[in-house]
Amino acid sequence: MRSPFAMCGGRAGLAGLLVLAAVAGMASADPGGRVTGTITVTESDGKPANATDVIVYVVGFVEPADDQVATITQKGRKFVPDLVAITVNESVSFPNNDSFLHNVFSQSGPRKFDLGSFKGGETKARRFPETGVVDVYCNIHPEMAATILVLPNRRHARADDSGHFVLEGVPAGDWRVFAYTRRATKPTSAKVSVKAGAETTVDLSIVRGAEPAHLNKYGEKYHGGQVYK
């Protein structure tokens, strides 16, 4: 807003950990080790769920960004994918592949932005200079929601259908491995001790809850109420 003169629960904890990780130290140039494992995802009612929308990452050390640009597409009134992980200082582009307007915005503390309304075929992008969890919404379509994990290093990966993941090149040392999915009731993590050239295995489980309510970019409820997937 102009003037002429003018995460809730677990997410807050995760954001704090990411900030701490950012100041913990730079990774050494050793070849590193490999961290593998399996994520078990259950819904809050106890039913098993697919693990493909889980991202696993390691915190405790800092690496420079690869200058890669991740993409979150707006298509069919959805963000695709609805969860991406990037390294701090990397960018995310937001192409609109629908035939109507979207207004992508975030009010998350680590990165507030408002892309304005832009039509199909147009793309806008933003850089993310601070670690943390950035929730992204559309000011026109309340059912659209996505999350960007801005991480202090490049050691992050998406789990496969069976929940298996592999993190390559993790520097030797004692770190903490996190698993994150949108709608997680709280972050889940485990300590790992990584040795150069060796493989370390860690298994994690995570519980997925309901999509949290969100407000529009003015801090108000959407007209017609919230609609969620």
Added chain:
Amino acid sequence: MYGTEVMPERGVELQTWILEEDNKYDTQVKESSIWWGPLIGVTDQLELALPFELEWDQVGGDKASFTFKRFGIEARYRMVSQDPVEAPALVPLVRLAIKRDVTVRDDVRVEGDVVASYETGAVHALVDLGFVSDITPHTHHTEMRPSGGVSIRVAGELRLGAELYAELSLDSRGESWAAVGPNVAWTHGRFWFSGAFGIGIYHINAAPRVMWGIAF
């Protein structure tokens, strides 16, 4: 005084300004004017406004008049990104407006401003070097409208500060005045409000003004 924020692309805002000038010049002119109009974000850095102005005035003890005074179009171009990460602390903006005076049928008003804001922490400073020029086939009158101010965020989106503004005639067809006083600005969601109470320091008693806007 114009700020350096503009609407995001395809954003729309309705703004209302009420400006008062009490007992200015030796002739004790009193004026109240209303500026109202929509602003449209053409790009993330360029917005257009389509204002119209109503004006009430009274000279000395004469009968007061209230009239539809002028309408026009204006462009405001912010010269840097408005993204909070990409934007530098020093933000320049230029404004150009062309208006038709309804009461003086052959008059064209041209307005321009070069505005710069600087933000550091809770402090926001603004300088606006503006001019207004009324042009008819036979006459020409120009005045400078410089202003500047500083405000501090005191709580949430509430700002308090002080500002100085003036109208300085560059020819014998007009007179000059200046005022200085406290200001307040408050933003709440899609709504913002700003007000200043200018106390006359030269050829005017007071120049209070309030402005508000609501975005859609």
